[in-house]
Amino acid sequence: GIGVVKAFAREPHEFDKFDRDNDKWFTMRYKAIHMWADYWPFFTFVLALCILLLLWFGGPQAIAGEITVGSLFALISYVLMLNAPVLHMGFVVNLAATAGASASRVFEIIDTPNEIVEASDAMELVDPRGEVRFEHVSFTYGQGRSILHEVNFVARPGQVVALIGPTGSGKSTITNLIPRFYDPTAGRVLVDSMDIRQLRLKSLRSHIGIVLQEPFLFNGTIAENIAYGRPDAPQERIVAAARAARAHDFIESFPEGYQTKVGERGVTLSGGQKQRIAIARALLYNPRILILDDSTSSVDTETEHIIQQALAVLMEGRTTFVIAQRLLTLKNADQILVLDHGRIIERGTHEELLALGGHYRTIYDLQLRDQEEFLALQNGNGVMCDA
Template identity: 40%
Template sequence: MNSARMIFKYWLKSKNKFIGESILHLFSSMFYIIYPIFIGRMVGTLNPNRSIAANVSELLFNFFFVLLFASLRYIFSRAARLRGAEVSSSATYHLRTDISNAIYRQSFAYFDKTETGQLIARATSDVEETGQIFGSGLNLTLQSSFQLAGLIIGFIIFGRELMFVLLIAVGVSFFLSFIIAKKLKPIFFETRESFGEITNTIRENIVGAQVVRLFNTQTKEYHKFLKNNKRFYEASVDSVKYNSYYMPIIQSLIGILTILTLFLGGVRIVEGTMALDALITLLSYVVALSFPLMMLGQLMLVYIQADAALTRIGEVLDSVPDIKDLPDAIPITSLKGDIEFDNVSFGYTHDHRILKNISFKLPSGKILAILGTTGSGKSTIINLLPRFYELNDGCIKIDELDVRKYIIKDLRKNIGIVSQETFLFDKSIAENIAYGVENASRNNIIEAAKIANLHDFIVSLPKGYDSIVGERGTRLSGGQKQRLSIARALIINPKILILDDSTSSVDVETEYKIQKALTEIMKKTTTIIITQRISTIRGADYILILDRGRAVGFGTHDKLLSSNVLYKQIYETLYQKQKTKV
């Protein structure tokens, strides 16, 4: 969708108010054109042959109408602007809502290839940049259009022979606007892109503050910021430089047109083909012409700025997620949890496959441990089960039905995931645990925390479950964050539970307590575990061995230990590392 269509689309989100504003501007412009007529009459109708009292009376009569129509113009113009503010706020509100929804509906693959800072800039500063076109831009468009139309009518009525003066002004104005707009368009795109890079640099330095300081790269990051900041500065200066040509040229043009109108009108008065009041009215129209012409230049600037922002926003709005519900997707009313991978192949890029022809079956209520070398595709498998990514080949079935046949929301509500990298919101412990459940009771929250062996720690805090964890959980240790993440996964009562090295940051004693508490839970769920812990591996019903994206072993611990060379190597290596703790 191009920028012009987007602008009208969001203007019309408040259709009735938009129409109301247009009508108010129409009347305001009509009064703007009428009162110069009475200014002309104030001068043109003065007659030295009449008494002073008669001339003063005529003067006051015309002055009254000048004041009346000027006041009416102010009243209607102000009412239009108030209505325009509502249209603008509504447009910005809906645009911000739409881009937020567009971001929320994207699949993981979209975020893999899109810089977070650029997305933040598009959802914040780019949306704010459009505020002018939705607000002042709407006012300028309506006012300038109606007033220009009114002035053309006025010239036709009072000085048709001087119409060429008006046409010269309008022609020069439009030509100048076109030339400047052509120069400004790439400049404004540069300002938006450079601002996005500034946002991304700042975000990376905040999120990665520990890494930046660990490697003493503050100076390097500072220079990277300066580079993008200079891009933004230079683009901003260039935009002002080109835009500064417009106003002085229009002002000079209006001055020349005023002199030209006086000269040509004076000649016609001498010839007796034009009345004095008509010339004064035309001069008032020439002066009045300065507003719509100058505003056309301002409108051009506002539009080009908005065009750069809307183009970037449009890229997000037009992005179609590659993971979405099929037209015939069905809801999940109940789930056993049988899992089957049937010849599954997948790559994050088309030319590089991470998983190659993976096949296995996991009955409901059973535990599967996944082992493999680094980069063998262990985490990729658990990302495919809840449809975070779309398969290249093969299919994944749950309860003998392809996962693509389920409604995505229902599918994910039945899968609890505890990932290696725990993300927590800057909210209370209770809110983080209950994040996936609406209106979760405090008893359910406490029960989940107890299973995750976190309850005793929580109640030792001054504010207990109402304690704020800090941004990304900075007020908690690594082990505490992992246990909170386990509680968050358990509270939704998942039919399938995925633990991606979820106890790597806890000690052996705590892990034992968590595993003991999870035993009853796991009897009711199908569990997939990625782990390096010997005790967890031996306790699994099945073990899947991955090597370079291929399944090279699947079975029980005893079976694989006696028949699978790679599993025996991995197991013995882990055993040697952990034998003092087993």
């Protein structure tokens, strides 16, 4: 957030916030040190009191010969030997309290029940064709508002299904239900006519690849990130996936090539470079079902063209779900689903939806109509000039 702070000239505010938090921590730490400062002299006083009592009662007895002087000094030595363990026990109690507070937070996460429970008789998904079917699917996040309402559609093997709609219409929720990140509140999701709740999670997800709008890269090398889904993949396959994703050239431009460290979240790479590495990762994973979540929305036109070429290779022969706001990205889809408030309000191909004259047509008129009419006019002028 450093860039945002500088852009809005909020450095004084952030310094003040840091000072307040620092003062709060200092106050609590000071109280703890003050408590130790009180107890430390108290321990010393108790020790001195014990020695005083031993001398007070044991001294006369040693003078009278009832006990030996050696026995008296032995008792004093035993008391002095207790000093260090007692003080150490105080440190241990303090550390135990700190560790207990930390452990409670850790175990709170560890003990959080898994929302997705695998059935005891779950089956393996072997060599799927890639058909995905939603039957009367509804979904609600927790006790909040309903996100999806009675969603029904079928994606045939190898088809490209595009999802379009305003923010909050349920596009990402639909794609999150396919790898079973969540379970539908009602209805069911089927892959090759099998309810995904009856499939092993690892088996299901091993056939699904996802390329997100903001791809996540781990703090490792480029090769490690590409091979994340297939860690045993040989270098030749990693390079082949990078070539197909149009990433090989820029990777080779780095001094260390595929062994270049990308930093936390891929901080050393541009958005387009991270996107192409994510596509290469999906290519190497070789899924049967592919989910593309607005993969070109945050890049420039030239980079988008390169990514579109890489995506065309990635989508070939796979059942693909594409979330996009640009019609140019999804106009060639086999099936376009227009969502609004969690419902499919229109469905069909690009031409069918234009002929319908509904919500999709409105989006088309805003985004593409003028551009396509201009291109058609240019083509027409070119033909006339040739004549």
